[in-house]
Amino acid sequence: MDFTPHTPDDVRAMLEALGMQDLRELFADLPDALLEPDLHLPAPMSEQEILAHLRELAGKNASADKAFLGGGLRPHFVPSLVPALAQRGEFLTAYTPYQPEVSQGVLQAVFEYQTMIAELTGLDVSNASLYDGAAALAEGVLLALRQTRRMGVVVSQGVHPEYRQVLATYLHAVGAELRTVDLEDGLTPPAEFDDTVGAVVLQSPNFLGAIEDPAPWVEAAHATRALVVYVADPLSLALLKPPGEWGADIAVGDGQPLGNPMNFGGPQFGYIAVREKLVRQLPGRLVSQTHDVDGRRGYVLALAAREQHIRRAKAKSNITTNAQLTALMGAMHLAALGPEGFAEVAAASVARAHALAEMLARLPGVERVTPEPFFNEFVLRLPRPAAEVRAGLGERGWHAAAPVPAEYGANLALFAATERHDEDDLAGLAAALKEVLA
């Protein structure tokens, strides 16, 4: 099944037009030594066969639609119209909107997405999307270093450990220096920055779920003209004071909670929003409103002089393909819920998480680690290694207790709850955890 429409007659006629007899002649410019290697791949399958095979593989997974797992990705309810609209072939099978006259659909949807992200973050401008939260963080920090012409970065340990690992990879490449400030009692302690520091990074709610007070870091950073990069779960921005209002210069995060399934970790999308003065340092695509020759409003890719296809080695980033469709799913999700629905979802998630934390903390040997106030994720210390507990819960059909890296302490497990859980789910998990710990 190869999806090519060519009949034997087509092939013959087309070869003839080229003065050829055999398809091999199309590869006559390749060195003989390379030609036609034996590829050892499984035999081809029809659509029916591959779907049966995949269903069998899917049967070896346990659905996590009721998972109490977090780390920035969680099972949230997605309105049915989101996948239905995103699957329209015009959105699904287009590429980067280089030809604006026939790409107003994507361009306007991106323009609206940019507006929504700016609104959520309380900042001026969002780009069209980045790969994920971790890449968005790395790009946000590189942006801050370009702008400040400094090479020092200070990051709170409260930033998602995987994001910090990605950041470290990117920073090592350009020779920047990365210092981590450890959490104290689950929160980022005040810090001071010298004038080699170009970017300071804080996450709130932090990896342990706690809501930080960003004010001391913002103040200390701005005292030395460093820029503040603020990592925020977009769902939290339905209720919490946004990064822009705290004084952050750059906000980044992972968009999965907006209209995207968990997809075993990807794709989702990364967002980045900045203050106006940083616009020309932004990586990636940007859509601007403009007008056509007849005076009609329309949209185009703008400020491309930042990008690799124009600026090459001096581009702000190498990014080209981003996460457009998943970002548009985020916009569709926000459009469907509206400000009230979005706030209700966030509030339900918070309420469930707080109820769950209370229930689980009553179990013998279980101790709360995340300080109040927290949002919809929290960490517990368990009497046994979290990986064991998670496996025990998994055998009972529950997904919870993601192991927290040892840098935060021993036997720590991350939990989350969302609007998708009801009272019975909470009680069920508590009972299962009790059993596993017994």
Added chain:
Amino acid sequence: MKRDFPTLFERSRTGRRGTRPPRPAEVDLAGLLGAENLRAAPPRLPEVDELTVVRHYTNLSRRQVGVDTNFYPLGSCTMKYNPRTGEAAAALFAELHPYQDPGTVQGALQIVYELQEYLAEITGMDAVTLQPAAGAHGELTGMLLIRAYHESRGEGEQRRVVLVPDSAHGSNPATASMAGYQVREVPSGPDGEVDLGALRAALGPEVAAIMLTNPNTLGLFERKILELIDAAHDQGVQLYYDGANLNAIMGWARPGDMGFDVVHLNLHKTFSTPHGGGGPGSGPVGAKAHLAPFLPVPTVKREGGRFLLDFDRPQTIGRMRSFYGNFAVMVRAYTYIRMLGAEGLKRASAMAVLNANYLRKKLAGVGYRIPYDRLCKHEFIAQPPEGLKALDVAKALLDYGYHPPTVYFPLIVKEAMMIEPTETESRETLDEYVEAMAEIARRGLEDPEWIAHTPYRTPVRRLDEVAANRKPVLRWRPEEA
């Protein structure tokens, strides 16, 4: 009078509701979250009903072309048919969390593991990571592998330069910079291939790597590839293969056999996963054994009958992405590879090359100039007849119902039109396209006013990009609408 297409914000009415979550319980937000942490005012999202949302996006989609609606021969992007099977496949695995117990995701891990194996086989590489989220992300991953390798041999300080042909895609030099390298351009020769003499002269102990794509961005196979790679390897220089053009040679030749040390693939091109209006994609990286110790973690390994996440790679460059990469894109590519098998992949490349050469020949017959008129691979470069601009031809094509080719790339050809028909287009489509191109050339030369103002029938006409760059409007605001 033609009316503007309203934004969602203009369709908003205070108090109107769309999708409603289950009836909310009373939640004491100030108590749970701290009054000082709450936002003063909700974000100004549109307040619209569901039908308005559905109509809005449905009508937006009608202002958009894709492969599903139109022939889309966008060079370098491999806009082939994206089977809906892939969408059905991905939906089977949507509700999995990356932190659930590995015992409960054995089917998903098996797909990752097997896809690693298939891609290694197709490219002739020893080990594969699926972590990178797109081609450029794969490039960065690959270049960091090379850098770590040189550092491990004590040559990190010495090898500071990356060579890139002047025909290279912009992401190549941009990546080399992000990987901390200085970029040096190597000229192409008159035959459109890398000038071997110039390349030899550019090689030296300060060079870390060469980034190439083969076939190159002119659609030409670099015929001296084996010599070129030997010359580089003799000097300790690593060879990077940009796999954006792999659709030309699947099953016919492998970058690994050519001698490349590291390769990235674009699953959203070669392996038929949808481009999504700009992403998400996936950019797996394959490496030869000497680079494998540096791959990002985790990869997936098999132990007995079980699949495990493998974090044990002491020399790793670290992580490139959260979690394990764009898994749902991997599922689509896995589906595609399993449907085609080795024979199908080989035929797909053959038909892609057949279509490109057929189109090249036919366009040459209707007045288009072909600067490198010889056997091409999956794409080729054309130039409009003397007197016409590539941009105008592109805009005229819009009225004929075609997505234009890539224009003004590669940079080494003036008025370049980079045409990649892909294998999933029929002979009739190509013939009709040639007719349209012929008519555009004829009419454009006769009537310069006509072509300069095309398109006429699209939802909007030529847009003022100068204004957008001079005074960008990057978000909706009531006063600017």
